[in-house]
Amino acid sequence: MSHRLPEPADSPAASGPPPGASPGPAPGGHTHAGHVHATGPVENLARYSRPAVVGLLVLAALATVIGAILLWPSHAERPLPIPFQAADGGPIRTVDATVISQSRADCGTLTPGTATTAYPAIAATGGPCIASVTRLTSGAQQGQYVVLSIATNRTQTDDVPGQPSTKGLDPNAPMAGQPDLHLDDHLRLSVITDPSGTLRYAFYDYQRGTPLIWWALAFVVAVVAVATWRGLRAVIGLVFAFGVLGYFTLPSILDGHSVVGVALVSSAAILFPVLYLAHGVNMRTSSALLGTMVSLVLAAGLSQAAVSSLSLTGLSGESTRTLQLYQGSLSLSGLLLAGFVIGTLGVLNDVTITQASTTFELAAVPGQSRLGAFRGAMRVGRDHIASTVYTLVFAYAGSALPLLLLFSVAGQPFSSLLTGEEVAIELARTFVGGIALALSVPFTTAIAAALIAPPSPEPGVARP
Incomplete structure (x- = not known):
């Protein structure tokens, strides 16, 4: 009886199929007629995850559609406010x-x-x-x-x-x-x-039409040059978002509908196409979408509590006073709430997609557990929170800079500056956005970790 010695590790028999054999499927792809077709990143999903996520997103989409039908604007003609009227009562001609x-x-x-x-x-x-x-x-x-x-x-x-x-x-x-x-x-x-x-x-x-067009083109070119097709899809999603705001959100608010309801429906209507256009239709994006929606509802509740506890009226701004004068049915406090909710949309989207992607990537490491992936993603999320909070604070501080200078010239004490309504509104935006941002990290990370099924450990490697 003859005994065959083991093949060396670098021999053809050990390193791949014998000559003439069909290659096996590549990671993330399948074979057909000798070709490998890429199918994108492999997502090891728990058995229940796909139907559960699809079911929740279908319910959210139905709620968004029903809300849009109930809150659909009439697009009726409205009398022009006097500051925007010509002498004959029509719009100002230029x-x-x-x-x-x-x-x-x-x-x-x-x-x-x-x-x-x-x-x-x-x-x-x-x-x-x-x-x-x-x-x-x-x-x-x-x-x-x-x-x-x-x-x-x-x-x-x-x-x-x-x-x-x-x-x-x-x-x-x-x-x-x-x-x-x-x-x-x-x-x-x-x-x-x-x-x-x-x-x-x-x-x-x-006239700013031509310079604005050039700046818009520069923005699109920069985004597409760096992010390629994904950047182009993100720009298309941005155009869609502005379309929703202009055609649905603003006219519906002017019709006297619930401002918070309009803001939530508008945000959901924007999130579905924007996230899937920019990041693809997959479970990573879906988990980020769920995390963002949960955080938006939380932001709406926090905004309501902030406006109520701080007695914010919205009367400190000239534009809101003009709106109340000529559109008396508008709720200025509701308008503040809607601004808080929509203002958190972009930063929440950034954080949730990062957390979902990080969790899925960590879960793909052999021998990784759900808890290990959650902990690793949370470490990334903590760094992200620390940097994004600065983004929120300085963005609002920059928009309020003329107001801060005006108070400084007026010689008002610092305590009066902080508690005045105009500054208090900006502070409340920062606090509400920061809390929603901080809580979106564990929400989204937990959702993503619950959906994945970590791969089995490699032979000889103990699962942590």
């Missing part, structure tokens, strides 16, 4: 114009606001007003010229009672509240018709 020349002139010699076919002759006397000649590039009087008169700080003198002092101000700079125009600036001018039928023009805003 035309485009370009600054073609500037000179210093006496304010009393200028006749601003009317269009002329001939280039206006302005005596450059070095006076205290800046005469900006603009050419209309749209509207009924396109091609004609309009003079805009901008008063400078030189029009304010110390010897005129009731006028502020020019001390410390640049005398040649436009007065506070006046636009600082330059040659070749592209402007929007408001148009009104006076009782005599003459069109009158005034500065309304700068």
